[in-house]
Amino acid sequence: MMDEGTELSVTIAQIVQRLKGAHLHSQLEKQARECLHRPEIKLESLKEDVRNFLRVSGTQDWVYCVYHAGAVTCLPPPGHPAAPPEHTKEPLAYMRKAQASWEKRILKSLNSMCTELGVPLARKRPIPEQKELTNKWNEMGTDEPGDKCNLKFFTPQTMGCLKNPNHDCREGLTARSHWGLIQISLNVRAIPQMREAYPELSLTCCQLGIDDHAHIPPDLFESEHIRIGNKVVSEQDSAAAQQYSRQGCPTGLRAQLWALILNATNEPEDIMHYEQLKAAVIHHDLLVDNLIYKDVKLTASNDDYYFVFEDFLYQVLLCFSRDTAVLEHFSYNSATPPKSYIQGKTFMSVCVCVCVVPFHGFSMYVAPLCFLYNEPSKLYSVFREMYVRYFFRLHSISSSPSGIVSLCLQFERLLQSHLPQLFYHLQKIGAQPLRIAFKWMVRAFSGYLSTDQLLLLWDRVLGYDSLEIVAVLAAAVFAFRAENLMEVTSLASAEAVLADLSTLKVMPLLQIFLFA
């Protein structure tokens, strides 16, 4: 391991590099230049005086600074000099291989769609079509998608096939072996460690989702919590917003708090960026647009809560698939963007024609956000930030603690240690718990819980900067319905018991599972 001092200085260098491109940097420079006119700044101690001045006057800027640095913590720690770049993104060789073969399957399916439909991957729209799309921009929901598009499903079988060649998998079931589908030995937290890491969810701590119930007087917790929330928003304190979010965000403040935590601004440059993407959508037609249309029609449009936002979803997702800023996250995502060769008359060039290939259910990542933001550009920036920090981990194979493989393993381990009888019973009747819980976790429960409960869950995801809570909730749901599940005798009936989660209250379930 590298010397700690050098590791720290490399991280600082990374943060500084990242900040250099940010709006904040130019603001700080401007402030520094202006303060030079002030009498208290002396030439001999120029550096110190300017630094003190900035620190005193621009407190919120510094906190913003710290929070922007938080986005950099998504980056993997600086790797060993001998380590190749793919190792820094994902250290385990067999995981990289699995991710690569998964990607190849997606590319093959996209290519075959191309040849079957006779449609190019990307094509420039003819002018009349461009005009039509510009007029229809706000009502794209009236289009019909092509039927021949096949969206890939991300299934638990993909996870179950993941095997470490160096892992000793003993034959037969013993009390010590892992009964679930995931046969990888990753470091996941058990309940005692979760209790230590998530103290704000404990029984003695007040929460939104529990202590804001109708029959509890608001003076006990709710009014004070809202007052603190208002203060956090007025001070634009990003780190405080994240800490605050651990106990839930009040509905009226949630939009601003999330934007603060994610550093998703709606400055003129963001609006301009969104307009540029919109122009890109109008000028060029991509094959994946058909995938997006189909996905939205199949999932969000059929959902009682989200069908009203269909047009918003198109506006966000079509732009998202063309946003090259998303490519930055591939520096820490074990996945790679799909590439294609452009045949020119005299050259061949590689182009990244689409950044993320959508799969079935992808639009559900955006749908709940539509309740919070009504401006497309703001909605877009928040969604993009959430995607590059959290959601991408739910559909790429990696050993990260928030990755889908770790979440599946954590879910299975929690269930096996705390409800062994239930797990054994389900496993015997051929209803592996992961086969039911997987779809919940891949979508972070979007579309399964009622929206207000989902947003409370996502408050905690943002507050703790980790998706582990999703795995814990999946186990908690099984614990809640354990009695009914013990009676079932087949996978179909187990799925029927767990089909409707819309009446569940998330926070009491989590609290009881972790702390009771």
Place this chain on the structure above:
Amino acid sequence: MTGNPVDCTVKSTVALQIGDVVSDSFRPGVYITDVVFGEPVNIQEISFKNSYTAFLTVRVLRKEAGSEDGSTKWVTCVRNHCLMANPHTEEGSQDYFSIYRQQMLTQPDNVTTVRLIQRQPSSVWLNFNIEEIKIYPLVHEDSERDVPSWLSTITPVEEPLDLNGLPDPDEVSSSIQQMWALTEIMQSSQTSASIGRFDVDGSYDINLLSYT
């Protein structure tokens, strides 16, 4: 990372176990790998890639200073250095590590052999090892040649530019000629047709995604 690694011979790994290696069904939990040098080395850094080893102990065979008969002594430099925080889980299992001189218990000077003792107490893994072992010697600050400092400042050694990802200036300047010629051609043959970047007859000609 200081300079180039020293040439060394990595001997084949020996398992420490009681009983016959071939016929016994128990897997050994300790492996020993020896690294031998041609001549004594002062070690600055040992770097390697882990492959499921949990703990590493490093012992060196040092030539005793001031002894004419070349007597040597084994000393422990690093004891039970933890590579995997939890021996049963994947964390750290395939990472790259470096052990520096500053972390060692004794000075690794005049070393003829390095013994790497690898331990993996967990029964979860079929095999464990360390790979890509590289040993870097101590590099002295002052040059070996006896040049007085005032002389060395007259002819400074040209350090390679820290390009930071930018192309080599010499290459760029040689291709600029060609680019200038192209721009001249463009200027002289201007048409009213729009210049699309990768357009071929008004559309992208992208048909298939590549698998590599």
